[in-house]
Amino acid sequence: MAEKEYDDIPGTYVFDADRSRQGYWLNQFCISLGKEANRQAFRDDPEAHMAKFKMTEEQKQAVRDRDWNRLLELGGNIYYTSKLGAFDGIVFQDLAAMMSGMSRDDYRAMMVAGGRSPDGNRYKSEWEKK
Amino acid sequence: MAKITAGIACSHVPAIGVAMDQHITEQPYWVPVFEGFEFSREWNKKNKPDVVFLVYNDHCTVFDASCIPTFALGCAAEFAPADEGWGARPVPVVKNHQELASHIAQSLILDEFDMTIMNEMEVDHGLTVPLSVMFGDKTPEDDWGTLVIPLAVNVVQYPAPTANRCYALGQAIKRAVESWPEDINVHIYGTGGMSHQLQAQRAGLINATWDQQFMDILVNEPEKARKISHLEFLRETGSEGIEMVMWLVMRGALEEKVTEVHRHYHVPASNTAVGHLILENHA
Numbered sequence: 001m002a003e004k005e006y007d008d009i010p011g012t013y014v015f016d017a018d019r020s021r022q023g024y025w026l027n028q029f030c031i032s033l034g035k036e037a038n039r040q041a042f043r044d045d046p047e048a049h050m051a052k053f054k055m056t057e058e059q060k061q062a063v064r065d066r067d068w069n070r071l072l073e074l075g076g077n078i079y080y081t082s083k084l085g086a087f088d089g090i091v092f093q094d095l096a097a098m099m100s101g102m103s104r105d106d107y108r109a110m111m112v113a114g115g116r117s118p119d120g121n122r123y124k125s126e127w128e129k130k
Numbered sequence: 131m132a133k134i135t136a137g138i139a140c141s142h143v144p145a146i147g148v149a150m151d152q153h154i155t156e157q158p159y160w161v162p163v164f165e166g167f168e169f170s171r172e173w174n175k176k177n178k179p180d181v182v183f184l185v186y187n188d189h190c191t192v193f194d195a196s197c198i199p200t201f202a203l204g205c206a207a208e209f210a211p212a213d214e215g216w217g218a219r220p221v222p223v224v225k226n227h228q229e230l231a232s233h234i235a236q237s238l239i240l241d242e243f244d245m246t247i248m249n250e251m252e253v254d255h256g257l258t259v260p261l262s263v264m265f266g267d268k269t270p271e272d273d274w275g276t277l278v279i280p281l282a283v284n285v286v287q288y289p290a291p292t293a294n295r296c297y298a299l300g301q302a303i304k305r306a307v308e309s310w311p312e313d314i315n316v317h318i319y320g321t322g323g324m325s326h327q328l329q330a331q332r333a334g335l336i337n338a339t340w341d342q343q344f345m346d347i348l349v350n351e352p353e354k355a356r357k358i359s360h361l362e363f364l365r366e367t368g369s370e371g372i373e374m375v376m377w378l379v380m381r382g383a384l385e386e387k388v389t390e391v392h393r394h395y396h397v398p399a400s401n402t403a404v405g406h407l408i409l410e411n412h413a
């Protein structure tokens with residue numbers, strides 16, 4: 001894939017056409033969980049429900065592991081993967097905490113204090129120095 | 131003729147809707163968010179619109195990955211609140227001004243904006259939260275108190291339409307509305323934002339300085355605001371901050387000079403900076 005101008009933003013997966021293509025079936029699987037009948041099917045037999053979507057084995061494993069950042073890396077988009085989070089009863093803010101590697105309380109406190117500052121978080125090079 | 135008299139910018143954080151639906155707006159966490167809407171609701175009663183043209187984005191509720199229209203105009207008679215995985219919000223069905231919506235669709239397409247036309251559509255929190263902000267608590271049995279023409283903009287799959295294109299679309303919407311003979315009062319909403327990133331290791335990014343500057347230039351120097359690049363939105367305001375292109379549609383539909391009658395900014399609502407403006411057209 002060609003290098004993209006936003007590739008140097010740290011800790012961010014820009015959901016562009018390449019990611020959308022890669023993650024198509026993963027995202028369609030996730031969004032299926034917006035419907036109760038599909039949630040029931042996934043509860044009853046997770047593997048059988050996943051098998052209805054042409055996901056790669058890596059994507060299926062990331063679903064099994066609930067590896068939220070890996071799901072994004074494999075083409076998932078947060079508006080889709082959050083439906084899997086909701087299936088597990090995880091509220092959006094706690095999902096964000098998990099993805100950023102913080103405890104729920106620390107993340108919540110950071111948001112109440114004004115959020116994550118853009119300073120030091122604009123370029124990958126700034127993270128590499130840390 | 132129909133006239134756009136005001137533009138409203140408003141974040142559409144789902145948690146704002148949840149707080150209203152669960153009646154927890156008096157909790158300390160929510161008080162500063164809702165205090166900033168008190169003026170807006172009073173203003174809205176005094177300046178009641180006949181029609182709201184509401185620019186928002188669908189969050190993979192109606193448009194999943196299989197179909198991603200850049201601009202989709204709601205032309206159905208009505209739009210039911212969608213089940214986003216937790217049951218539908220307990221708010222009224224949204225009713226359209228169908229003749230005006232059809233006129234706008236036709237006018238925009240002849241004006242070279244190639245719209246997708248939606249004759250059946252549900253609407254998610256992106257549309258209903260701003261209505262709740264402006265019209266207050268409503269039950270499913272109530273009426274919203276206005277007709278609504280929804281315009282769904284893709285901001286989920288990159289690239290969203292550019293700020294410049296959104297602004298130009300706003301100008302075309304103004305022309306379309308003003309060529310409708312009925313004497314009606316139209317408000318236009320630009321929703322979403324402000325700075326927020328919901329994903330990955332950088333989740334939680336908020337850029338209050340940028341947000342405030344954006345509001346300043348959007349109001350007073352829109353020609354500058356329309357030049358903001360996608361890269362700037364992504365880097366400075368987080369991956370989901372790019373929703374703010376929808377505020378440009380609203381701004382483009384107003385006069386060059388506007389009066390800012392209200393501004394509200396608060397961090398946080400859940401993961402997001404809440405921003406809200408009411409702009410009145412001169413004359």
